[in-house]
Amino acid sequence: MPTANTMGLGQRTFTCQTMCLKMACICCLLLITAMVVASIIARPRIHSCEMYIPNKFSNSLAAMKSILLYANQQGWNALLGDIISVVRSEILNLAPYPEFSEKLANKHLLMIGGAKTALALRRAKQMGISLTIVDEKRMEQFVANQVKQFIGIEDFGRVGVKRPQDVLDAIRGQCLRKPADGSDPPQEQAIFDGIFTLVEDHGPLTSFLAERLNLLASSFNSAKLARNKFLMRKAMQQAGLRVPRFALVASESDLPAAAAAVGFPAFLKPVYGVQATFTARVDSLAELQGTFRRFQASFDAEAHPIYHHGTEMLLESLLGGPE
Template sequence: MSSFTESLMQRFDAAPPAAERVDFALNRRKMPSTAVERLPGIAEIEHAYFGSAGANAPGPSPLAAAATGSSATAELARSLKSANFMPVGSLDFSRDDGPLSPSLASRLKSSGNLGSPHGFSPVFSSLPAIRPHALERDAPEVQTIRRKLLRGAQVLIFQAGYSGKRFVYEHLRELGVRLTILDGPESWAKCLLDEDVIEAYIELDFTDFGSLFERALDAILDSGIAFDAVATFYEDAVAIVARIAEALHLPGNPREACDRARNKRVTREIMRVHGLPTPKFMRIDDAQQLEAAAESVGFPAILKPVFGAASMGVHRVESMEDLQNTYAKVRSMMNVETDTIWAQGNEMMLEEFYDGDEFDADVLMSQGKVVYVSLSDNWACWEPWYQETGMNIPSIFPPAQQTELVNLATQTLHALGFTDGAFHVELKYTSRGPRIIEVNARMGGMCVRDANLRCWGVDLVEEHVMTALGIPIRPPKAPQPLTELAQAAVNAPYSGVIDSDDWLEELQAYPECKVRRYLKPKGARVVGPEEDMPDWIAELIFEGPSVSELLHMMEQALKRLRVPIQPLDERARRGWFFPSHAFPFQPSAVIP
């Protein structure tokens, strides 16, 4: 054993049992081809950093010097703290943040060690001290070290989201992350405890939103777990996670940034202040403001809740009568009893309609820098609800206009004040140039994670959690697409009852069809456009070397499929809705 490794073991008491020292095999979930990567041990990491001389080179190792109290101790502490790897030892509650009651502030202050044993996070229990700049490189060996840092970290996930996010927690478990989920008593995620995907489950009542922050902090402290990070992959939880991270002195985005992005009207106001392009818009608190809003914005326009998600309540309106009727309908469904997202408020806004084509920018930030961007094409939505119909990656939009879209996305993130994590930015390229639709301060849903992983080799799940732990990231994006991908979100063309549980199986004839996912089971009642926003009933993913070829193939394949719905009204029967009239199936109407 080298002196470097020896000093490491001395610093952290006894070495763990042999069974816990084995190299962790990382299975890259859903990569284009299966790849199992063996992560290096301490000696190999030592060699990577110090070269062939290793830690036996003249002079003490950094960790040994820190352990013996040399002048390097202060440097090491500063290095670790600047990377947010080491929990702050003494917390300052002299600043009154408002929401904390005196009793909770006192409890946080007296809770002692919020970090882990030895004053270091578990991510350092088997690794040498690494200065932040050492991880600020885009290299395979450095990415391996970042993944190694995840192993053993105690991460709190605040709200699990819908059951389709199960893969997030399974993958983090594969990486050796020790997960705790905090969610409600009825959450599907409770089963992950019995399945050994997570180590603990903190149950909390989410019905009283006003007291949620303090009750959540109490529950976290009651758990007795010293968390190294708090994170979420769920839209509703973004703002409260920022507050919890701040209260526990854990890494995270400024809560002000999360609040600005969560409120779509405030996002517009911040963009305007920073000189970024914004639409005409007006706040609506009650029906009496509709006429003034219509006069200010004009028609056509978009009516939307400022705290919505997944296109909930988003409608195109064409006239004053349409606006009044749609406003009444949307307000009637904004009930906290049916969806807790409305606990954040029922304010709405009317904004100028954008022509053009829609795009998504998936962005990763680290310590204030944008370190990864991927642009994908969104297919035309099913209006007037703005229900999503599909996407493809990489984008086939002209490169010059792609650059404009990416620049606006990154400028907006900086203007809002974000510093770290995964972001899903929705944009349009209009006849007047690029415009922001909204900023989501979390990883995109549906197939976004898999699309980025398959196309560019970048895993948004692990990168996001790395930033939550304060680990600097530099995702190793492939220079060329590893594969190209198109996804269809299949909408119910009319209301009725699903009459089959195998209606997608004929798509097995297409080797390019990699995913056939049923979103509604046989016997399910589904909503079509004659009632309201159509339900998604299936998801399809095709892969191949050319997006253009995949688009043509998917259109033909879907048109041949039988609609597996027995209609409630025979007069409503129709074929599939497919956006073949617009980009990317047709040339863009806004590009000369």
């Protein structure tokens, strides 16, 4: 039976270990916070889009609070595990989470778009994953010798929205060639172990392809609904969920009725937009009309393929509070 002294020693040892763990996490937390602050000040980018971050100092403090909140909710061990994963992947060039690597090693995944996302290619290599990427033909230069196969499609952004069947045919044409002996090609579900996209624009296309290639993903109908902010708001409303007042704006002539239905202050955003681009608060009908005209003149479907779906906009009542 342990004595009081040995029990006390064990408790002190445990407390010391806990303190050391917390100190290590706090040091790493300070380092991460410094990196977050530096990235915010340095005007970070997502793919080709520069992120606009107002009130940089207050947002830096908010980032630090979020990390502390995560540590308090998930535990310091969880935070330390995430820090270790960053060290493994960014410094040691190893898979961030070994347990995932064991499950995904030697898998063949179909990646839709995002050929310029070097981080995805590096993560796949770290985890032993083979990639087949479908993207704009000119993107092949960014993945040379880094993927199992590249399927290039001219005007991929528009084709993926307007003619998804053409993308499916291109995949089948390159990945399911008939063997030389004339036998049947391998089953489609045996070619790929999974499908994914890192590009928000390609969500519906990814689901369309997944359904036809017998791969696990959100349904095509669900993906189309989630991609359309107006239909999503209607679906939430029909399900009995609370939503802000909203109105569809297909043309400038819809603005007076939309303003009357929603009221001011309001928020204008594209039905199909991504990354908070072409969004603005408006406080009057005149400001709404001017903002709408400016946004409509700026939409570029070649730069942002999502707008091949359409350039309709959504007017919503403004919700206040911290983000």
